[in-house]
Amino acid sequence: MFAGREGGKGRLIVVSNRVALPEQTATGGLASAMRVALQERGGLWFGWSGKVARQSGGEVHRVSDDAVDYATIDLSRADHDDFYDGFANRTLWPLLHYRPDLVDYDRRHLAGYLRVNNLFAEHLMPLIAPDDTVWINDYHLIPLAAMLRDRGLHNRIGFFLHTPLPAAGLLIALPHHRELLETLSSYDLVGVQTARDRRALEEYFLHEVGAVMRRDGRLRTPGGRRFQAEAFPIGIDTRHVADSASHAHEHEEIDQLKQSLEGRALIIGVDRLDYSKGLPERFQAYARLLERSPQLHRHVTFLQIAPPSRGGVPEYQQIRRELERSAGHINGLYAAPDWAPIRYVNNSFPHSLLSGYYRTARVGLVTPLRDGMNLVAKEYVASQDPENPGVLVLSRFAGAAQELVDALLVNPADTEEVAEALGVALTMPLHERRTRWRRMMDVLEKQDVTAWRNAFLHRLDG
Ligand SMILES: O=P(O)(O)OC[C@H]1O[C@H](O[C@H]2O[C@H](CO)[C@@H](O)[C@H](O)[C@H]2O)[C@H](O)[C@@H](O)[C@@H]1O
Numbered sequence: 001m002f003a004g005r006e007g008g009k010g011r012l013i014v015v016s017n018r019v020a021l022p023e024q025t026a027t028g029g030l031a032s033a034m035r036v037a038l039q040e041r042g043g044l045w046f047g048w049s050g051k052v053a054r055q056s057g058g059e060v061h062r063v064s065d066d067a068v069d070y071a072t073i074d075l076s077r078a079d080h081d082d083f084y085d086g087f088a089n090r091t092l093w094p095l096l097h098y099r100p101d102l103v104d105y106d107r108r109h110l111a112g113y114l115r116v117n118n119l120f121a122e123h124l125m126p127l128i129a130p131d132d133t134v135w136i137n138d139y140h141l142i143p144l145a146a147m148l149r150d151r152g153l154h155n156r157i158g159f160f161l162h163t164p165l166p167a168a169g170l171l172i173a174l175p176h177h178r179e180l181l182e183t184l185s186s187y188d189l190v191g192v193q194t195a196r197d198r199r200a201l202e203e204y205f206l207h208e209v210g211a212v213m214r215r216d217g218r219l220r221t222p223g224g225r226r227f228q229a230e231a232f233p234i235g236i237d238t239r240h241v242a243d244s245a246s247h248a249h250e251h252e253e254i255d256q257l258k259q260s261l262e263g264r265a266l267i268i269g270v271d272r273l274d275y276s277k278g279l280p281e282r283f284q285a286y287a288r289l290l291e292r293s294p295q296l297h298r299h300v301t302f303l304q305i306a307p308p309s310r311g312g313v314p315e316y317q318q319i320r321r322e323l324e325r326s327a328g329h330i331n332g333l334y335a336a337p338d339w340a341p342i343r344y345v346n347n348s349f350p351h352s353l354l355s356g357y358y359r360t361a362r363v364g365l366v367t368p369l370r371d372g373m374n375l376v377a378k379e380y381v382a383s384q385d386p387e388n389p390g391v392l393v394l395s396r397f398a399g400a401a402q403e404l405v406d407a408l409l410v411n412p413a414d415t416e417e418v419a420e421a422l423g424v425a426l427t428m429p430l431h432e433r434r435t436r437w438r439r440m441m442d443v444l445e446k447q448d449v450t451a452w453r454n455a456f457l458h459r460l461d462g
C-alpha cells in the first residue's frame with residue numbers, strides 16, 4: 001500500500017530527476033527541500049535512480065520509509081549522457097543561468113532529452129490514480145506534463161522551476177524554444193522562485209507564444225490551454241536546522257574545526273562545484289581582502305566546501321581545475337608555516353555537520369553569479385547562535401536576496417565590493433549583527449519549506 005493516502009483523498013506524487021533516497025546525503029537544494037516537503041505529508045517520489053545501467057527503464061526500483069514511497073528508474077549510458085550531461089546540463093542549465101556563451105546546440109542531446117521524458121511518462125503513468133496530484137520539478141522535465149496529457153492524464157499537474165528564468169530575449173537563443181517552452185501550458189500551475197522569474201515567464205508567453213492574460217490572472221495560449229504562473233520562494237526546515245545547529249557542538253568534527261582555527265575568524269562557503277556559483281570570483285575577492293588588509297593575515301581562515309557536481313560535463317571539469325589552481329595560488333602567496341588562508345575541500349557533508357560548520361563561521365559567503373534560490377544562504381542564517389550571530393554576505397543575483405534583504409548584498413563579479421563587504425562583516429558590531437540576523441530569521445521562520453509546499457499545493461489543488 002502506498003503512503004500518503006488519507007480518507008480517500010489522492011496522494012501527492014512528486015517527480016524530479018534527482019531523488020534523495022533514504023539514507024543518502026542530498027547535496028543539492030531540490031533534493032534537500034523535497035525530502036522535507038514529502039516526509040511530513042507522505043506520498044510517492046518518482047525519478048532517476050542515480051544509476052547508469054545497461055538499458056534505460058527496465059524494472060522500477062521500489063523502496064519505502066515511514067511516509068514516502070520511492071519509485072526510481074535507471075538510465076542507459078547514452079540516455080544519461082544525452083539527457084543529463086547533455087541537454088539538461090549543457091543546454092538548459094547555462095541558458096537558464098544567463099550563460100548563452102556556454103550553451104551547447106547538439107541536436108542529439110535534444111533527442112535524448114525527449115526520449116528520457118517519454119520514458120518517465122511511460123513508467124509514471126501506471127502509478128498515477130485518478131485523484132492524485134502530480135508535482136513535477138525542474139528543467140529536466142519541462143515537457144513531461146504534455147506527454148502525460150497525450151497519454152490521457154486529466155489530473156491536476158503542477159510544475160516548479162528551481163532555477164532562475166531569464167528574459168524572453170535570452171530564451172529565444174534556444175533552437176526550437178517555442179516547441180519546448182510552450183509545453184509548460186500543459187501544467188495547471190507553473191511555480192517559479194521570484195517575482196522577476198514570473199514576469200519573465202509571462203513576458204515569454206505574451207510576446208513569443210501569443211498568449212493573452214485573462215482577468216483571473218491565468219495565461220491562455222492560442223491553442224486554448226490555460227495555466228497560472230506564480231512565484232513561490234522555496235524555504236528550508238528552519239526550526240530543524242536551528243535545533244540541529246544548537247546541538248552541533250556534540251559532534252567531534254565541530255570541535256576539531258574550532259580547535260584547528262586557534263581563535264581565527266572563519267569565513268565559510270558551501271556550494272556544489274558549479275560555474276554558476278561564482279567560485280573563482282569569490283576566491284579573487286578573498287585574495288583582494290588579504291591584499292588590502294595585511295592586519296587580517298593569520299587572523300582569518302576561509303573554508304570553501306565544494307562537492308564535485310556533474311563531472312561528466314566539460315565545463316565542470318574545467319572549473320574544478322581552475323579552482324585548484326586559484327586556491328593553490330592564494331595559499332602560495334599568503335600562507336605562513338602555521339596558517340593557510342584557504343581550506344578548499346571537495347567532499348560533501350551531512351546537514352547535521354554543515355549546520356555546526358555554519359555556526360562556527362563569523363561570515364557566510366554566498367556569491368553565485370545567478371542562482372534560483374540558494375538554500376545554503378538560508379541554512380547559514382538559521383544555524384547562527386542568536387546571542388552571537390555571524391554575518392551573511394550574499395549575491396544580489398541569488399533568489400534568496402529578494403527575501404534576505406538584511407544580508408550584506410553584493411555584486412559577485414565586483415571583487416572590490418565583495419572584499420569590502422567581507423571587511424565590514426568581519427568587524428560588524430554585535431548589536432548590528434543581532435538586528436540583521438533577527439530580521440532575516442523572522443523571514444525564514446515564516447517562509448519555511450512547509451509554508452512553501454502548502455502554498456504551492458493549495459494553489460494547485462484549488
Ligand atoms: O541534481 P544535480 O545535477 O546534482 O544538481 C543539484 C540540484 O541543483 C539545482 O538546484 C536548484 O534548486 C534549489 C532548490 O530550489 C535552489 O535553491 C537552487 O538555486 C537551484 O540551483 C537544480 O535546479 C536541481 O534540479 C538539482 O537537483
Ligand SMILES: O=c1ccn([C@@H]2O[C@H](COP(=O)(O)OP(=O)(O)O)[C@@H](O)[C@H]2O)c(=O)[nH]1
Nearest residue numbers: 026027028029030032272348349374375376
Ligand atoms: O556538502 C554538502 C554541500 C551541500 N549540501 C546541501 O545541498 C544544498 C544546496 O542547495 P542550494 O539551493 O544552495 O544550491 P544547489 O546545489 O541546489 O544549486 C543545501 O541544502 C546544502 O545543505 C549538503 O547537504 N552537503
